[in-house]
Amino acid sequence: MRISELSRASGVPTATIKYYLREGLLHSGELTSATQAQYDDGHVARLRLIRALIGPARLSITTAKSVLAAIDAPEGPVLERLGRASMAVSGGEAEAEPAAARELVDQLGWQVEPGSPALVDLEAALTAIDEAQLLLITGGVRRYAELVQRLTVAEMGTVPTETPEAAVRQAVLGTILIEPLLIALRRLALQDAAIRRFGKQHS
Numbered sequence: 328m329r330i331s332e333l334s335r336a337s338g339v340p341t342a343t344i345k346y347y348l349r350e351g352l353l354h355s356g357e358l359t360s361a362t363q364a365q366y367d368d369g370h371v372a373r374l375r376l377i378r379a380l381i382g383p384a385r386l387s388i389t390t391a392k393s394v395l396a397a398i399d400a401p402e403g404p405v406l407e408r409l410g411r412a413s414m415a416v417s418g419g420e421a422e423a424e425p426a427a428a429r430e431l432v433d434q435l436g437w438q439v440e441p442g443s444p445a446l447v448d449l450e451a452a453l454t455a456i457d458e459a460q461l462l463l464i465t466g467g468v469r470r471y472a473e474l475v476q477r478l479t480v481a482e483m484g485t486v487p488t489e490t491p492e493a494a495v496r497q498a499v500l501g502t503i504l505i506e507p508l509l510i511a512l513r514r515l516a517l518q519d520a521a522i523r524r525f526g527k528q529h530s
Contacts, residue, residue: 328365328366328367329363329364329365329366330344330345330356330364330366332366333356333366333370333371333374336371337370337371337374337375339374339378344374347374347377350388350392351392352373352377352388352391352392352395353370353373353374353377354370354373356370376395376500377391377395379500379504380394380395380503383504383507384503384504384506384507385507386416386503390415390416393411393412393415394412394415394416394499394503396411397409397411397412397415397495397499398412398492398495398496398499398500400495403491404491405491405494405495405498408491408495408499409495409498409499410440412495412499412502413443413444413445413502414444416502416503424441424442424446425446425447425449425450426450427450427453427454428446428447428449428450428453429446431449431453431468431472432446432449434469435469435472435476437476453468456468482501482505483498485497485501486498486501
């Protein structure tokens with residue numbers, strides 16, 4: 328298909344497709360002349376993936392490029408490629424490992440790489456909760472951690488093991504695209520819970 332047909336099939340404007348091609352997010356089509364190229368269903372799927380990363384996942388073009396590079400990497404252990412994608416999404420390796428966050432994950436028995444940017448995020452969250460004196464559910468942070476771990480273990484069960492490429496793609500995209508889903512579901516569930524608990528008082 329030509330680029331105009333690719334645009335119709337994917338729903339992405341032609342100008343945007345050309346931008347993705349220039350930026351290296353979308354691989355080139357097969358040249359049929361000096362100014363023409365042919366594209367296939369693989370390009371349609373790639374465009375949908377790019378749109379998901381910079382749309383619902385809200386990644387910048389630069390970050391999306393780094394994530395796609397980790398997915399596309401032809402070599403390297405799965406864990407190493409997952410680490411590169413994680414670092415890209417989180418903004419790079421932490422300069423100093425936060426003590427409270429590391430202590431918590433060690434207490435939970437979680438295997439977490441040193442310098443993980445998520446440790447910085449966890450430390451900031453723990454500090455904010457403490458300073459705000461927020462009342463947590465019974466069991467506190469450990470209870471949240473247990474619930475999240477059960478969900479995450481179930482998610483890892485969806486990761487294929489046939490090839491490193493398939494494993495990296497599923498794990499990386501699962502991390503990036505499930506987070507917006509969880510946030511949206513939690514906010515909607517909070518609305519529902521609030522109406523169920525307090526709605527009758529205001530009716």
